[in-house]
Amino acid sequence: MSAAIALYTALGIPLIAIGVANLQRSHRVPWIATLIADLGIIAVGIFVVLARPERAVAADNFRLDQLAGIMLLVIGSVAALASATSRAYLDHQLEGDPLTEEKRRLYWNLFNLFTLTMILAVVSNNLGITWIAVEATTVSTTFLVGFKRTPKSLEAAWKYAIICSFGLSVALLGVVVLYFGATKAGIPGSQALLINVLLRHASELNPDIVRIGIGLCIIGFGAKAGLVPFHTWLPDAHSQAPAPISAMMSGVLLSVASSVVLRVVELSTTILGPSYGRLLLLTIGILTMGIAALLIIGQTELKRMLAQSSMEQMGLVAIAIAINSELAIAALLLHIVVHGIAKSSAFITAGQMEETTGKHQIADIAGMLRTHPQIARGFILAVVALVALPPFGLFWSEAGIITATVQAGYLLPAILVVLLLLIASVGLVRAGLSLTISEPRNISNHITRPVGSSIPILVATLVAAVVGLLGTPTTHIITHVASNILQRV
């Protein structure tokens, strides 16, 4: 299988699922089609990581390197987890709704469109196409965020659309400025946005122009990754969206945006040297982590807290991108994979808790282990994975990023990162204990019928643990991928 076939397979699979969702009136078929499509994306991702087909496709507009492969793997895994649990969610949410058929069709259409746009964003080698794809993720998810049609979800959808689109306008300006710089350096217009071409002509580009363009791109695409200063949409959107969609947004959309930032930083490092992108992202990363940690500690709402924890993790990812050494990038890749799986598991179980009890506040849901032990156990597993206890992969990835930060000579930032991670972990553990082990406040409040099964969560957290336990094979693959990313052009 060549790169072209892999590319068209990855892009074609969600399209087929969309077609099925529109042709079939049954509830089950679109669900199964989406699930199969997501498993197909995982297969393409594994193929790209292991077989490393030739990289450039379709006149260099697309590229299937190992970073794209790993991102496809994460997109497929999280989407599979989210779609597996979506059916139970929809059955519960749309019970007795007169518009249930339309809403179901809309849901599966947008779900697969969302997957498609994320795939497009990670396989693109053309900054223009990347921008279009990232903005299209906003287009496809806004109605999913507002899916419940409550005043709160409407508010979240509005803020999400306005803030993200504004952030991405900043990125678009950055892209146009880079295009301007590239054409000034004599690169023909049709190639002026191709990342590999820009890297090849690095020495001919005017650094003053590139500096403006790259800065705007990092801040703009950072908006979609939930980084400061455009982070305010994140807790609102992630807490109001249906749980499987929150899982997708927190588990993989943020990392897709981060992978775009990583590509921009590679450009920055080659053209401007390491210090510019590093200082910018180190500042943004620590600020994001700091704000998130402070918010988590005082948080009383379950899904908001998880969303803020994602924000914190993205801050850490930004720091890893800033350091940009082989260890940092290897740890970052592991982090993206394991965090994606662990956070989406946490969101899905949190959604099941909320649906089961009809409450959103941590104090109101308390005592799930007594009332619904199956859901509670899934949540405990997900939280244990998230607070980075060994053997879960996040322990190794966080340790790796912190070590890389110290190795690069940034001792104070590294200490800050450790402190902020600890603060956030305290918040998460406290909430986890209160949700599961403490006495239920009012047992009669809890609906007895649990919503959804916990099997997908068990499988997912098991994967998160195994990735950490495997040791050598995992390390071998990711360090290899990391060194490939750093030796680009």
Next chain:
Amino acid sequence: MNVLIQLCPALLLLTGILIAAFRDLRVQTSILRLQGIVLGLLPGLLAIEAHSVALAIAGVLELGIRGILLPGLLMRTVKRLPAEADPAQVRNTASSFLLSGLLSVIAYLAFLPLTRATHTTLAQSSFIGLALIFFGIQVLLVRRRAVGQIIGFLMIDNGIDAFGFLATLGVPFVLELGGSLDLVFVILILAILTNRMVIKFEGTDIDDLSALGER
């Protein structure tokens, strides 16, 4: 022809300042339509001068989307809204003009590294794109009505587009087409959300959207 082309950036700046200064949503939308038409004329005129088919297509696309489609959609939304005045009107027109002037100077200074690298008058006026973006941000932050925010957002996008045409005679076709498509969808979504807001909150005051957030 050259004079007409040189007139375009000036008209863009003027429409931007006026949109930021006016308060009535219908007037703002009408001026936004004018701005969109100028944005369509600019590549059209450049196409005639340079005999470029690509620029001509871009001109038609711009005129259709920014001059006709989006302002039309906005106007329909505005006409459907219940009559309500924008509550957050602390500034008067004179101070708005002053602020716009200041923002234009900042835009000029911020883009000096870029304009210095160019030689044509048109490219040297590309800072006007950034000025429009600043005006758009000003509208986005100050206006407390949903449609007012959409107008601000549209002006930001017009600014980026204007920068593209002034500095580099347009961006690659893929970005032009894909970017326009994304823009249309975003505005459509925002218009639909505005309608839902009218149903849920009986108005479009952004300050009604305050249930979420940290307490």
